[in-house]
Amino acid sequence: MKFVNEIYELYRNHLTGDEEDAVALVLNLLEDHKKNDILHVIQEMEEHEVYQMFAMYLIEMLKAKMAQESVGGSDFKTRMVNDSTLH
Structure with missing residues (x-):
């Protein structure tokens, strides 16, 4: 922080x-x-900051992968594909 x-x-x-x-x-x-x-x-x-940072990274990458593989609702997919262009 x-x-x-x-x-x-x-x-x-x-x-x-x-x-x-x-x-x-x-x-x-x-x-x-x-x-x-x-x-x-x-x-x-701090250890908790590293944990939080890595957790956020994994969550975002998993959401992007799910969007890429067409998992979940269409709104989720559209939003995540647009967001994943940042990564």
């Missing part, structure tokens, strides 16, 4: 509150970093 707080403080005046702001900001930040940079940030995270 420390890293998220630092990012928020740096960019808070540029955010409008839309989810797209967070997506654009994160993708832009990651663009300039290598795997080792990211792993360093992860190593500094």
Whole structure:
């Protein structure tokens, strides 16, 4: 959470509150970093933060896979296929 707080403080005046702001900001930040940079940030995270991060990743990837394989309702599939283009 420390890293998220630092990012928020740096960019808070540029955010409008839309989810797209967070997506654009994160993708832009990651663009300039290598795997080792990211792993360093992860190593500094609390255990529960790593667990939560990995759980969210697995959930989103599973939802995208289910949408790709046409599992579930059509609304779910449409929404998830559109969301999965971010990953």
